[in-house]
Amino acid sequence: MSSVAFLYLVTRVHGLRTHLMTSDDIRFLARSKGLREVSDNLLKTEYGTEISKLPTKEVDAATLEAIFLKKLVERFFFLIRQAQGNMRDLLKEYCSRFEAENIKRVIRAKHGGQIMEESNLIPLPREYTLVNFPALLNAKDVEEVVALLHETSYRPLVESLQPYRETGSTMVLEAGLDGIYLGKVWKIVGKVSGGNGLKNLVGEEIDLKNILIAFSLKARGLPSSLIEKMLIPLFHRVPKERLHSLVQSRLEDAPGIVTTPRYRELISGAVNLARGGSAVLLERIFLKQLYEDASKALETYFLNVGYVIAYLLLCEREARNLVTIATGKQLSMGEEEISQNLFEI
């Protein structure tokens, strides 16, 4: 990617960043009296066009969530169209997280013997996916889904079929998908020049994912051998040996094993949560760390590829915050409770 094209992309992202909702906007929405007021307030934002199409009676958290996800996907794929060369390839691979999530959804439904419709998938632009989702949805079981993915970049998923048959759990397939997705991104990260900030952000996502897998599965009491199979075979700041030790040892010993300063506080927090039986909050603290670092990256990597990825992560945070507010309001939760569950901006 030429420096001009790169500068254009970064400048464009600088501009797009200003479209993101501010902390005050989010707090204002959290203070709304009900879901109706939330949707009314969102009419003045980028989500307004889609929300205004909704009949008043059909406004519920699930519909709004679909709109937030649609906007998120639009924001991600918009950047692909602005990029060129390696950067375009990187963004294409990075955006395939939605494709991977959709495949996971299909696999889950097929495993549970449930009928799934296309409306349950995250809407993706047809030109950016090689996966034939209508065919996946019509597959009779998980094995057929994996077979249908044989001609795509998810071909290595076949290797996870045997462990799936043995364990009877789709977790191994999902871990396989995460491994394939992050593997593709990680591979291209090395090709993008000046991508130190980029490497840190993607690497951190991999590290956090691995630590979260180790923590959540250990809290469930799963055998270490199975947990090791679930780990993503990519490592950034937490070396393979450390992760191996983390999986083998007790959760209480985790702070002594993962000594990476960046994750120290996070690990202590996760140990406390797992000990206190509050596993429901585990994901939140890992995501919180990722989004906080993405926020910091916006200041640090001002003219770096990392800025683009940090922006995308913050788009994701905004979508998650809006989902939290809409769901919280639908479930008649108070402002304080909703605020506690928001990711700080």
Next chain:
Amino acid sequence: MSLQRAAVTRGVLLRLREQIDFIKRGKELLKMKRDNLAAETNRLLARVAKRHEFDKRLMDAYETLKTAYMTLGFSRIQSEASTVRLLEAKIRPRSLMGVLVPEIVYGKKPVITSITSASAYAVAEKLSGLMNELLEIAEAEGRIESIAQELMMTNRKVNALERVLIPKLLELIRYIDGRLEEETLEEFFRAKRVKAVIRGVE
């Protein structure tokens, strides 16, 4: 059975005596049934008494569910939930002292091991743990409802036998017994009189 309508014969008396024996035995059986049903109700009430504490745990699980919904959103929770097959349970009637009570027969239990998300798993673990208890409580409540209705009916029957039918029959027996005694005496005097008349004629 009205006193006036009853035929005053030895046959009727005998039949009434047999009838009262039968009714008394029936009353004893009904009393036994009532006691057993009451004992079963007490046993079931002990199970239902856990409900208050259960409700608290259920509310706690719902709070966790709300948090999971807020963290993951409806679509992700729905997707995670789709890996779990439905709980298989059948309700069949079972006879308890002649009372049809519901009995829950468990089939395959839902397996939650495919849930990937930590928050969704935490909720699923709590809710699936509570599901069995919920069914047990529902079964106990259903049984209590059926038993209570039968208990009320049995009690009415026992009361009706004890306070109405048996006293009436006893009275009738006493009446017929008295009338028969009178008739015997009458017959005796008549015979004596006839004898005296015959002797006077001679």
